[in-house]
Amino acid sequence: MNFYESYTHVTWNLPTNLLFKLQKRLFKAAYIRDKRKLIELQKLIFQSNCARLLAIRDVTQFCSNKTIAGIDGKVFLSFSEKFELNEYLKLNYNNWKTQSLKKVSIIKNKETTVYLKIPTISDRVWQTLVKFGIEPIHESLFHPSSYGFRSNITIYHVQKALIFNLSKNSFASQKRIVFLDMSNSFCSFDHNYLVKKIIAPRSIKLGIFRLLEKGFDLEFLDETLTIPTFSSLLSNILLDGIETFQYCIRYGYFILFFLRPEDNEGYLIKNLKMFIITLGLSLNKTKFMLFFAKKGFDFLGWNFKLTDKTTDGLFIFPSYVNYQSFLKRVKKIINNSNYGALTKVFKLYPIIRDWKIYHKYSSLLKYSYSLFFVKKRAFKVFNSESRQDFYSSKRLLAKCFKASQSFDNKILNFNFHINGSYNLGHLVYLDTTLNCYFCIHCGMNLF
Known part of the structure; x- marks a missing residue:
């Protein structure tokens, strides 16, 4: 079939299924260490017309940064430009030379300024194509306790693993926890060390090395439930191996090491510092914290507290920082006199819905998390408008604080897939x- 037929007339189910079958075979070959089969399947993905079409489609239609242009100034490709890009990628994917990255500043949460380095559309398509061929291999080699920003794992897997490790059956009251925060350590890293860990043909490695030399940053996105990006994949490859020092749970930059009574935390921290220096990361900006599991701790917006009141001996609540930031956003909208009641409902509903979904496996039955006073203040503001009466304010309040399904953590229904x-x-x-x-x-x- 020609490019026009494959891109317009044929549905996307066929190329998606073909690419998925190749990736599944590549995953199995990598797991059993069949290097010959692995190289053949990887080259087949790089040369596949389906993979190129899906890479162009993902970048031009589904990418979150598709509205931000690179140095080429393009945010949209016509059909003829997509055809030319497909042919150019077919001929030059083995000898790809990355163009310069455009530095863009974005104000985040109206407080902090974040700088993004945006590549061109053609470079993003090549990165997506390389990701199709590299990701299944390293997914088979990643440590089972690495939960962060992977294709088959959500943030709720982290919560489930923490519940198993902090239950009464695992003697959580006797454990100590070393918390490692590496969110500020990725300002620099060893490019050669990362390229050596990537399993790919030499020509693809050379293209990735050129991309890193242009200033490509490794980072984990703040969105916890999104599809992993090429940057997050390279970050996971760089940090792979840190889980072998001690049993731990890693999600992106944050790692929890569980220590038994006979384990030595000083020896563990010393080995971790040597490993961080080997990666070329900034050791001065890495944070280490030691605390007892019995006293409770915060992790990823949750507060884990050991108790004797439940059968599993554990309560999970929203953390104080997470709850206060949520209330700050909600109160700012409610008390804003520039918005009407309907506008406030449309702005409040997604914030409250996302917060309840994020904490759907947490215990929200506690009185402090019931949002009673927030509802009371919202009803008072809605009812004070001349266009609203008691009944219309009640209806708006019901739409705004629509009850979503929440679970008490006594019944752990972690049936997600x-x-x-x-x-x-x-x-x-x-x-x-x-x-x-x-x-x-x-x-x-x-x-």
Whole structure:
């Protein structure tokens, strides 16, 4: 088929399924260390017309930064330009030379200024194509306790793993926790060390090295439930191996190391500092904290508190910082006299909905998290308008604070699943002696 037929007349289900099958075969070949098959499948993905079409489609239609132009000044490609880019990528994907990155400043939350380095559309398409061929290999090699910014894992997997490690059966009251924050350490890193860890042909590695030399930053996005980007994939590859020092849970920049009574935290921190220096990261900006699990702690916007009142011995609440920032945003909209009641409802509903979804596995039955006083203030403001009466204000309040499904953490209904992952969250093998299927990562019996 020609490019016009493949891009317009044929549905996207066919190329998506073909690419997924190739990535699934690549994942299995990488897991059993079949290097010959791995190289063949990887080259097949790079040369595949379906992969190029999906890369162009993802960048030009689904990318979150598609409205920001690079140095080429383009945010949109016509059909003829997409055709030319497809042909150019077909001929030059093995010898790609990245153009300069455009530095753009964005004001975030009306307080801090964030600088983004935006590549051109053609460079982003090449990065997406390389990501299609590299991601399945490293997904099979990543440590099972690495949960952050991967294609088959959400932030709720982190919460579930923390609950298992802080339950009474795991003797959580005897554990100590070393918290490692590396959010400010990625200002510099060793490019050669990262390129050596990437499993790809030499020509692709050379293209990635040129991209890094142009000033491409490694970072994890703030959005916790989005599809991982090329930058987050390279960041996970760089940090891969830090989980081998001690059992831990890693999500992006943040790592929790669980220490038993006989473990030495000084020896662990010394090894971590040596590993950080090996990566070329900034050791001075890395934060280490040690605390007891029995006293409770905050992690990713949640507060984990050990108690004897529940069967599992654990309560999960929204953290104080997370709850106060949420109230600040809500009160600022409610008390703004420039907005009418309808405008306030449209602005408040997504904020409250996202906060409740984020904490849907937390215990929101506590009186301090019931939002009673926020509702009372919102009703008073709505009812004070001349266009609204008691009943219309009640209806607006019901729309604004629409109840979403929440779970008490006594009943842990972690039945979530993501479609389109290479291993679907588990790698299943058959035990012939017991005649059952089990996952080699978590040991769970399936089917």
